[in-house]
Amino acid sequence: MRAPKHVLVIGSGLAGINAALLASDFADVTLISKSSLEQTNTQRAQGGIAAAITLLDDPEIHAADTIRAGAGLCDPLAVATLTSEARAAIDRLVGLGVQFDQRTDGHPALATEGAHSIPRVLHAGGDQTGLHIQSALIQRLEEARVNVRTGLTVADLAIDAGRCVGAVTDKHETLLADAVLLATGGAGALYRTTTNPANATADGLGLAARAGAVLRDPEFVQFHPTALVGDDSAFLISEALRGEGAVLLDANRNRFMPAVHPDAELAPRSVVARAITESMRAHDSDHVWLDISHLDADYLQQRFPGVYRGALERGHDITGGPIPVAPAAHYHMGGVYTDVDGRTTVRGLYAAGECASTGAHGANRVASNSLLEAAVFSARAVNAIRNHSAPADQPTGVVRSLRLHPHCSAPTFKSLRAAMNQHVGITRDAHGLKSVLSQFDEWSGTSSSDPSLALATLSARLITEAALQRTESRGSHIRLDYPDVDPAWQRSSLWQLARE
Numbered sequence: 001m002r003a004p005k006h007v008l009v010i011g012s013g014l015a016g017i018n019a020a021l022l023a024s025d026f027a028d029v030t031l032i033s034k035s036s037l038e039q040t041n042t043q044r045a046q047g048g049i050a051a052a053i054t055l056l057d058d059p060e061i062h063a064a065d066t067i068r069a070g071a072g073l074c075d076p077l078a079v080a081t082l083t084s085e086a087r088a089a090i091d092r093l094v095g096l097g098v099q100f101d102q103r104t105d106g107h108p109a110l111a112t113e114g115a116h117s118i119p120r121v122l123h124a125g126g127d128q129t130g131l132h133i134q135s136a137l138i139q140r141l142e143e144a145r146v147n148v149r150t151g152l153t154v155a156d157l158a159i160d161a162g163r164c165v166g167a168v169t170d171k172h173e174t175l176l177a178d179a180v181l182l183a184t185g186g187a188g189a190l191y192r193t194t195t196n197p198a199n200a201t202a203d204g205l206g207l208a209a210r211a212g213a214v215l216r217d218p219e220f221v222q223f224h225p226t227a228l229v230g231d232d233s234a235f236l237i238s239e240a241l242r243g244e245g246a247v248l249l250d251a252n253r254n255r256f257m258p259a260v261h262p263d264a265e266l267a268p269r270s271v272v273a274r275a276i277t278e279s280m281r282a283h284d285s286d287h288v289w290l291d292i293s294h295l296d297a298d299y300l301q302q303r304f305p306g307v308y309r310g311a312l313e314r315g316h317d318i319t320g321g322p323i324p325v326a327p328a329a330h331y332h333m334g335g336v337y338t339d340v341d342g343r344t345t346v347r348g349l350y351a352a353g354e355c356a357s358t359g360a361h362g363a364n365r366v367a368s369n370s371l372l373e374a375a376v377f378s379a380r381a382v383n384a385i386r387n388h389s390a391p392a393d394q395p396t397g398v399v400r401s402l403r404l405h406p407h408c409s410a411p412t413f414k415s416l417r418a419a420m421n422q423h424v425g426i427t428r429d430a431h432g433l434k435s436v437l438s439q440f441d442e443w444s445g446t447s448s449s450d451p452s453l454a455l456a457t458l459s460a461r462l463i464t465e466a467a468l469q470r471t472e473s474r475g476s477h478i479r480l481d482y483p484d485v486d487p488a489w490q491r492s493s494l495w496q497l498a499r500e
């Protein structure tokens, strides 16, 4: 069969550029990004990328760690694919020009992060892994035969007889393609306090929903335990600091994590974020403290140059004493349902990276597995595109159909973010979730000239509906009115917009 001629990639992070480069071997590729090429979650990644590459490690151990943290919702096939293809993904990144940090003996320097039982996190530039990956990708993109369009927002997908045939931009331009890959990144900027850039507004979820694709587990939003307290654009203090021995202290400067979990500060993120929230509530404080100042100052500056400088610019010195931190919206485990080949349930439509839900992270993502997911599954999606694959099989389980107006909009991002922060954040309950849903109902007569705001409103609504529906606490989804894990809920939630 002839390979497709035109491929449209939406997004310029690791998933998007990696896919565009691979697809340019056999097709005319257009890559669209709504901002500059660099304004991505990828660029901000600090800690690194996980891969079992030493003799002491094994993809099966990496898979077991991932599944343990995923709170019963990981898809074993997706996890096995992720971990077994990790070495090849690292080799590809090195081939594209990413220089991972090395020890003095020339072997890769590997860090430990929460829920990894073995040091397996490769990093670059100390704590500037994302910056190094993004720069290498952009350099290769400049050399490749890819039509790059920045400052252009995809407002809708073009669907013809159930098949995705392209996309419509905010400039009312229709771009036709044989295959479209969503690589639109995360959902953090649906919240007021987030580590993500302002353009991370879950557009991919909304676009896929409108196209009739099945979505999975939108309620699972990860809040990173340790973002610097200061402004709403929360500067991330990488988990790798806790990997190097940083401890969390409550308002009275007492360490509290050892009493919460055997792995203390390196417990899964949802456990640490919840413990921090409870400590803040108990002490009526907007932060706890993170202290790594017992380590040598020169070592800290060299191992964490980005965090050191970023914190200093905001008035805090990690080498001088504890710094104030609190959880912030960080990563979306839920997303557009795909199989392990990046296929959605809509013909011609693929998704990879943070906007996709492969099932690899379950209810709680392990640190440094998401860059890996973006690298592994974007490559697999391109293979599927090349082979003109059929859409993904319908997932097993009940798909809940939602009748929503797909184009209504919050009046402003500010009002949307305030509602999400207040009631759909790290802890939720029915009362708060229902109040946000009433707010959405009030907004249903409003439409916006900003296509991203309309997509963000739809995505936020899907997250809220799913959070109300899941009447238990699991992984990153913590219901104050249903505090326990309910074995009956050990399944993904699947969603689809009802046809008009």
Ligand SMILES: Cc1cc2nc3c(=O)[nH]c(=O)nc-3n(C[C@H](O)[C@H](O)[C@H](O)COP(=O)(O)OP(=O)(O)OC[C@H]3O[C@@H](n4cnc5c(N)ncnc54)[C@H](O)[C@@H]3O)c2cc1C
Pocket: 010, 011, 012, 013, 014, 015, 016, 032, 033, 034, 035, 036, 037, 039, 040, 041, 042, 043, 044, 045, 046, 047, 048, 049, 050, 129, 130, 152, 153, 154, 155, 183, 184, 185, 186, 195, 196, 197, 199, 200, 203, 204, 236, 330, 331, 352, 353, 354, 355, 367, 368, 369, 370, 371, 372, 374
């Ligand atoms: C502060 C921070 C630190 C992190 N640290 C790590 C780490 O150490 N290790 C790790 O594994 N993960 C880390 N993550 C997570 C990881 O960086 C992301 O999950 C991953 O980079 C996502 O890549 P992506 O290609 O899917 O999306 P992104 O890199 O976010 O790219 C999304 C792209 O989509 C474009 N886009 C969105 N909507 C539209 C639209 N409607 N039209 C056109 N373009 C659109 C955007 O402009 C952007 O180019 C971190 C995240 C953050 C925020």
